[in-house]
Amino acid sequence: MRALLLRDLRLALRAGGGFGLGLAFFLIVVMLVPFSVGPEAQLLQAIAPGVLWLGALLACLLSLDRLLALDLEDGSLELLLTAPLPLEGALAVKALAHWLTTGLPLVLAAPFLGVMLQLAAPGHLWLLISLALGTPALSVIGTFGAALTVGIKRGGLLLSLLVLPLYIPTLIFGAEVARRGAAGLDASTPLLMLAGLTLAVVALMPFAAAAVLRMGLR
Amino acid sequence: MQVSDLSVARGGVPVLSGVSFALAPGEALVLRGPNGAGKTTLLRCIAGLQEPLSGRIEGAEDRVAYAAHADGLKAMLTVRENLSFWAQVFGMSDLSPALDGYALRPLADRLAGTLSAGQKRRLGLARLLVTGRPIWVLDEPTVSLDADAVALFGSVLRGHLAAGGSALMATHIDLGVEAQVLDVSAYRAAPDADLGASDAAFL
Numbered sequence: 237m238r239a240l241l242l243r244d245l246r247l248a249l250r251a252g253g254g255f256g257l258g259l260a261f262f263l264i265v266v267m268l269v270p271f272s273v274g275p276e277a278q279l280l281q282a283i284a285p286g287v288l289w290l291g292a293l294l295a296c297l298l299s300l301d302r303l304l305a306l307d308l309e310d311g312s313l314e315l316l317l318t319a320p321l322p323l324e325g326a327l328a329v330k331a332l333a334h335w336l337t338t339g340l341p342l343v344l345a346a347p348f349l350g351v352m353l354q355l356a357a358p359g360h361l362w363l364l365i366s367l368a369l370g371t372p373a374l375s376v377i378g379t380f381g382a383a384l385t386v387g388i389k390r391g392g393l394l395l396s397l398l399v400l401p402l403y404i405p406t407l408i409f410g411a412e413v414a415r416r417g418a419a420g421l422d423a424s425t426p427l428l429m430l431a432g433l434t435l436a437v438v439a440l441m442p443f444a445a446a447a448v449l450r451m452g453l454r
Numbered sequence: 455m456q457v458s459d460l461s462v463a464r465g466g467v468p469v470l471s472g473v474s475f476a477l478a479p480g481e482a483l484v485l486r487g488p489n490g491a492g493k494t495t496l497l498r499c500i501a502g503l504q505e506p507l508s509g510r511i512e513g514a515e516d517r518v519a520y521a522a523h524a525d526g527l528k529a530m531l532t533v534r535e536n537l538s539f540w541a542q543v544f545g546m547s548d549l550s551p552a553l554d555g556y557a558l559r560p561l562a563d564r565l566a567g568t569l570s571a572g573q574k575r576r577l578g579l580a581r582l583l584v585t586g587r588p589i590w591v592l593d594e595p596t597v598s599l600d601a602d603a604v605a606l607f608g609s610v611l612r613g614h615l616a617a618g619g620s621a622l623m624a625t626h627i628d629l630g631v632e633a634q635v636l637d638v639s640a641y642r643a644a645p646d647a648d649l650g651a652s653d654a655a656f657l
Contacts (some may be wrong), residue, residue: 238542239538239539239542239543240539240543242497242526243531243535243539246531247528247530247531248533250530250531252530253530276579297559309524310524310525310526310527310528310529311522311523311524311525311526312524312525312526312527312528314503314520314522315526315540315581316518317502317503318501318502318503318518318520319544320516320543320544321543321544416572416606435649453503454503454504454505
């Protein structure tokens with residue numbers, strides 16, 4: 237398991253691994269928002285939590301189609317299936333590697349991008365907390381989507397169509413935490429819902445992903 | 455390992471039925487048959503990558519090391535990193551038999567993506583040595599190997615068999631290894647045989 241995690245991290249950081257792509261995408265999307273809606277501070281402040289959450293979510297989606305497709309292409313996915321690792325565990329580790337290389341940089345960058353969108357002062361902390369709690373769910377759900385579409389040529393778009401609806405609950409509660417935090421309201425209810433959602437998908441999705449992957453490769 | 459009355463399907467179509475053989479430690483078995491006869495499908499079943507339609511495979515679980523057309527190499531990892539990843543996955547630590555067996559030591563710090571096709575193949579076969587598994591299931595192991603590398607593979611295989619391992623291979627090349635031959639075309643499934651390919655409706 238640890239070997240798989242280290243291998244995936246190492247591959248992500250080497251040339252062509254795509255590390256930083258999601259982060260750069262997030263940066264550009266957030267930068268484009270003031271150009272599209274205008275520079276009014278009041279308006280930007282109101283939409284900042286939602287825009288930041290949406291940007292992070294789309295950035296997470298960007299690298300999902302590589303998650304299993306590369307391993308399928310070079311044959312290592314089949315070899316992993318014959319290895320003594322439980323497939324559920326291997327997929328959970330791959331989701332963790334995806335989160336560490338894609339989700340975590342987004343979480344850390346988001347408060348700085350919040351400044352660009354005039355996010356109100358206590359909101360940065362809440363944005364950080366909500367993304368830190370929510371993005372693991374995005375990676376795990378995405379792993380399920382990647383397992384579902386792994387054998388399909390040009391499955392990337394299909395993957396997005398399948399995964400985005402599943403992201404909705406996380407988006408709702410995550411953005412709500414950030415919005416309430418920024419407005420100085422009590423954010424504990426959506427925060428608990430967000431944490432509960434993440435825990436549930438982290439517990440269940442690796443099993444679902446392993447089941448569909450076994451079916452797909454047969 | 456014992457295989458009895460095995461039937462396998464490819465793409466929902468039964469290709470082989472009633473395959474039975476036994477493989478004892480120290481033995482090698484070569485599968486022969488024309489293209490499309492079902493050699494790869496049979497090997498995938500035995501490796502556990504696909505379910506047989508019927509029949510039993512005994513003594514294969516968690517003892518099989520599988521090598522197919524794709525070597526499972528990561529282009530951006532070095533030869534040594536590729537090998538040590540698989541060694542760790544299989545709970546082994548010693549890479550030297552694999553590096554020495556296939557003369558990979560001079561290449562150990564090269565990225566796998568910069569190797570030639572034959573060198574990649576040698577690395578793919580070296581992976582078998584770091585799995586520590588007794589039964590090798592090999593699908594066309596000598597593809598893109600030159601005569602010297604085939605000889606290397608033959609000697610590694612002899613060593614594996616002498617150490618009590620066994621090998622099941624689909625190959626058309628004489629490896630200089632004493633092996634039984636199983637011609638799978640004798641087990642061809644009847645074209646209209648309905649052996650319960652349950653997923654046929656979806657294909």
